[in-house]
Amino acid sequence: MNTVTVKIMSVYLIVFVVLSYLVLIKCLYYRHRRSLMKSLSHVMGVLSDRDTHAADLRALVVTAHPDDECMFFAPSIIQLLDLNVSVYLLCLSEGNYYNQGALRRQELLDSCAVLGIPDSRVTVINHKKLPDDPKAEWSVSLVSSLIVNHIRDHSFNMVLTFDGRGVSGHANHIAIYKAVSHLASTGQVPNGRSHK
Numbered sequence: 001m002n003t004v005t006v007k008i009m010s011v012y013l014i015v016f017v018v019l020s021y022l023v024l025i026k027c028l029y030y031r032h033r034r035s036l037m038k039s040l041s042h043v044m045g046v047l048s049d050r051d052t053h054a055a056d057l058r059a060l061v062v063t064a065h066p067d068d069e070c071m072f073f074a075p076s077i078i079q080l081l082d083l084n085v086s087v088y089l090l091c092l093s094e095g096n097y098y099n100q101g102a103l104r105r106q107e108l109l110d111s112c113a114v115l116g117i118p119d120s121r122v123t124v125i126n127h128k129k130l131p132d133d134p135k136a137e138w139s140v141s142l143v144s145s146l147i148v149n150h151i152r153d154h155s156f157n158m159v160l161t162f163d164g165r166g167v168s169g170h171a172n173h174i175a176i177y178k179a180v181s182h183l184a185s186t187g188q189v190p191n192g193r194s195h196k
Ligand SMILES: [Zn+2]
Pocket: 064, 065, 068, 170, 173
């Protein structure tokens, strides 16, 4: 092969690699979008199945760290608020992994304000047994009791949280999923749903 042929072949190869990459990204995007739409239609299904008025719904979003609410739950929170559902947030740590708990608590309140959840509907727990740490095993019974007490205090009738993989795989997220699914299976969480 002469050099011109090699050059042309290299250009074809590069174009092929770039196109394959774009197709892969597009597939991942559609897969993610489909699962999001499925989860929202599930929520909508709950609304119509039970003939419940959205305005009667009080939804609690349970997260582990500041920024979970915008990274993982923003579409669901915005959709629920659009439906006039009362949305509250319970965050089980200040996100103190880098000793920036106070700053991150304020960032959480600011983020919730942008999403449409006022400060009065945001609760941040700072418990020494629940450190922001992927290596820390959060006690499922402690997490369950904090969540169930909060649900009882505020009469929530819908709970949203992470899926079984903790969405991003963080151990603190997974502990919350385990706690909420335990509460749901024992009938202590009305309409318990995991975020997928
Ligand atoms: Zn997190």
